[in-house]
Amino acid sequence: MSFRAIFIAVLVSASLIAAALILNARRPRVETAQPTAALVKASGKCAECHRRETEAMVVEFERSRHAAQGVNCLDCHQPVEGQEGQEHRGFTIATKLTAKNCAQCHHEQYQQFLRSRHAAPAYAAVLGSAPFTAQQISASEEYHPGAVERAANPLVGLEGDAAAVKGCLSCHSIGTPNTDGSIGSCTQCHARHLASVRLARLPETCGQCHMGPDHSQLEIYTESKHGVLFNDQRERMNLDADPNRLTAADMPVPTCATCHLSGLGGQRVTHDTSERLSYWLFAAVSDRRPGYLEAQNRMKDICNTCHVQAHTDRFYAQAESVVVATNAKIEAGMGIMKGLYDDGLLTRQPFDEPIEFTAFDFWHYYGRTAKHGAFMGGADFVQWHGNYELLLHQVELQAEADDLRSRRAGH
Numbered sequence: 001m002s003f004r005a006i007f008i009a010v011l012v013s014a015s016l017i018a019a020a021l022i023l024n025a026r027r028p029r030v031e032t033a034q035p036t037a038a039l040v041k042a043s044g045k046c047a048e049c050h051r052r053e054t055e056a057m058v059v060e061f062e063r064s065r066h067a068a069q070g071v072n073c074l075d076c077h078q079p080v081e082g083q084e085g086q087e088h089r090g091f092t093i094a095t096k097l098t099a100k101n102c103a104q105c106h107h108e109q110y111q112q113f114l115r116s117r118h119a120a121p122a123y124a125a126v127l128g129s130a131p132f133t134a135q136q137i138s139a140s141e142e143y144h145p146g147a148v149e150r151a152a153n154p155l156v157g158l159e160g161d162a163a164a165v166k167g168c169l170s171c172h173s174i175g176t177p178n179t180d181g182s183i184g185s186c187t188q189c190h191a192r193h194l195a196s197v198r199l200a201r202l203p204e205t206c207g208q209c210h211m212g213p214d215h216s217q218l219e220i221y222t223e224s225k226h227g228v229l230f231n232d233q234r235e236r237m238n239l240d241a242d243p244n245r246l247t248a249a250d251m252p253v254p255t256c257a258t259c260h261l262s263g264l265g266g267q268r269v270t271h272d273t274s275e276r277l278s279y280w281l282f283a284a285v286s287d288r289r290p291g292y293l294e295a296q297n298r299m300k301d302i303c304n305t306c307h308v309q310a311h312t313d314r315f316y317a318q319a320e321s322v323v324v325a326t327n328a329k330i331e332a333g334m335g336i337m338k339g340l341y342d343d344g345l346l347t348r349q350p351f352d353e354p355i356e357f358t359a360f361d362f363w364h365y366y367g368r369t370a371k372h373g374a375f376m377g378g379a380d381f382v383q384w385h386g387n388y389e390l391l392l393h394q395v396e397l398q399a400e401a402d403d404l405r406s407r408r409a410g411h
């Protein structure tokens with residue numbers, strides 16, 4: 001091409017661009033607010049219209065890594081196998097999105113997630129095995145025997161469906177069996193449009209569910225040295241660091257995600273939150289999990305990225321001694337209850353006698369809290385919300401049991 005031809009071509013395209021800019025400036029603000037040409041192309045008509053209808057969704061999407069990588073609205077919103085579609089402004093979109101839509105592109109994360117107790121076991125903890133297909137049950141039983149093949153929790157029937165749906169299931173729906181055959185929801189940790197690792201790494205994200213007297217992990221973390229340091233330095237953390245290259249230089253202080261999911265300093269990221277756990281801490285009496293040693297070593301490797309081995313071993317030895325001591329206290333309390341049941345002083349019906357609440361709080365609040373506090377650095381939770389309450393409830397339990405027995409004797 002001659003210089004003259006190039007000159008004309010440049011001139012023509014420059015005037016076209018100028019004309020487009022002038023025209024564009026006359027269009028209403030909602031239509032010109034679209035940031036880049038690449039994004040407009042990616043999001044297409046959905047974004048154009050939804051910027052008017054539901055601007056927040058579009059803005060959140062634009063802030064995500066998905067937008068930057070050219071993932072568009074329909075990539076997630078179109079129905080995948082097993083999902084119903086609905087006509088929507090000339091497109092077919094799925095009536096409900098599930099983990100299956102994400103798994104199209106994130107198969108590996110989905111498979112890891114399926115192995116965790118965040119999947120089927122979380123939902124079965126509330127509603128039992130009934131909502132699951134036989135295939136879903138057998139797949140999950142492979143990883144967590146007895147965690148899905150179980151009865152519904154008695155509190156659901158006693159408190160009623162309204163409470164179960166807005167209460168229990170708001171947290172436990174992380175493992176919903178979906179009608180398309182998949183399990184769970186990825187957006188409980190990632191949000192629907194702002195899919196970011198930054199959000200997932202914040203303690204508050206896990207704390208949506210992991211808080212309160214029966215699993216005070218957020219509170220424990222907040223009072224731990226880790227939590228205090230994180231809150232001081234959160235602005236200086238590189239919370240967006242690539243998961244496959246995350247180091248202690250990006251995040252010198254761990255959050256929930258660091259210890260339970262992240263791959264730190266070359267270790268593997270996992271969506272199986274059970275992988276690094278060596279005890280069943282949520283249980284009344286906490287036994288060692290199968291694979292105790294491997295699991296514990298995986299967690300210790302995370303600690304040892306930042307600490308020396310001796311520090312970690314000392315910490316674990318103390319925490320494990322709290323588990324052993326707590327187990328002994330809970331077993332003593334359960335012995336009192338067993339005596340009452342065996343002697344026919346209580347009905348077999350759960351939660352119909354006041355002492356059953358005392359016994360439940362005994363392990364479910366205070367026993368758990370003491371153990372969780374010991375493993376995650378919450379001294380106040382080992383002591384005042386844990387062992388002190390255990391002592392108090394042990395005395396109460398005994399007094400209530402004595403009372404029941406003397407009332408029986410008085411007949």
Ligand code: HEC
Binds near residue numbers: 046073074088
């Ligand atoms: C011309 C405007 C327009 C276009 C184009 C459009 N939408 Fe919508 N969308 C709406 C409006 C208005 C609503 C509110 C409910 C309704 O009227 O359907 C809505 C609702 C929705 C809902 C909620 C549906 C529900 O029942 O919960 C989703 C999801 C959605 N749109 C996604 C999309 C996607 C993805 C695209 C592109 C493939 C798209 N929309 C294209 C206007 C539009």
Ligand code: HEC
Binds near residue numbers: 054097098
């Ligand atoms: C990473 C996947 C993903 C992408 C990309 C995505 N969405 Fe969504 N969107 C979701 C999920 C998940 C939901 C929740 C749907 C459900 O509960 O069934 C949702 C819900 C919605 C809703 C209903 C929200 C409400 O609260 O009323 C609208 C509207 C919507 N999306 C529009 C869009 C538009 C427009 C785009 C593109 C600019 C887009 N989405 C891109 C995953 C995505």
Ligand code: HEC
Binds near residue numbers: 121122171208210
């Ligand atoms: C605020 C969120 C939240 C609510 C509400 C909630 N749970 Fe949970 N639940 C959790 C978390 C988080 C755990 C994990 C605790 C742990 O591992 O330390 C859990 C653990 C459990 C467990 C023990 C794990 C297992 O698989 O056996 C059972 C059982 C359970 N919940 C049942 C229920 C029932 C029934 C309700 C309603 C009456 C309920 N939960 C309400 C968040 C919640």
Ligand code: HEC
Binds near residue numbers: 071075076101102196
């Ligand atoms: C069409 C394919 C596709 C779908 C569907 C999809 N993603 Fe992604 N996702 C990507 C790509 C591409 C990236 C960027 C990967 C990279 O940068 O290496 C990504 C990145 C991510 C990240 C990392 C973000 C960050 O800050 O680094 C998260 C989290 C994520 N996706 C979650 C989801 C969730 C949750 C869903 C479903 C609601 C979903 N994705 C659906 C393709 C997809």
Ligand code: HEC
Binds near residue numbers: 172188274
């Ligand atoms: C939407 C609620 C919800 C969110 C958000 C959530 N979890 Fe959970 N988590 C649960 C429930 C429910 C269980 C109990 C599952 C069971 O055992 O039945 C659980 C269990 C766990 C367990 C124990 C797993 C096992 O094998 O016993 C760990 C560890 C855990 N979660 C860590 C996290 C971390 C870290 C985050 C944040 C990155 C997080 N969770 C976010 C609800 C949630």
Ligand code: HEC
Binds near residue numbers: 099103113
């Ligand atoms: C319990 C909370 C939680 C749930 C549920 C969850 N994620 Fe994540 N996800 C995280 C955390 C935390 C990270 C960041 C790990 C790190 O620090 O590197 C992450 C990272 C990711 C990444 C980036 C990983 C990489 O190696 O680049 C993708 C993609 C992703 N998640 C997809 C999903 C999908 C798909 C699902 C549903 C099957 C899902 N997540 C469910 C917490 C969660």
Ligand code: HEC
Binds near residue numbers: 210276279283
């Ligand atoms: C410094 C690392 C670290 C941090 C930070 C941390 N945890 Fe933990 N977490 C542990 C250890 C260690 C255990 C006990 C492991 C075992 O059983 O061997 C544990 C146990 C748990 C359990 C108990 C599972 C069961 O068996 O019942 C849950 C749930 C949990 N953590 C969630 C969280 C949440 C949510 C946060 C943030 C609010 C958090 N953790 C922060 C290290 C950590």
Ligand code: HEC
Binds near residue numbers: 229253299306307312
């Ligand atoms: C990402 C780095 C990192 C990880 C992972 C980590 N820590 Fe820490 N931890 C720190 C930092 C930084 C401090 C503050 C140290 C200081 O003051 O010099 C700290 C402080 C502590 C403290 C309080 C100081 C003390 O000695 O009394 C304990 C206990 C502790 N960590 C235990 C653990 C255990 C156990 C694990 C693994 C389950 C763990 N940490 C994982 C970075 C980390």
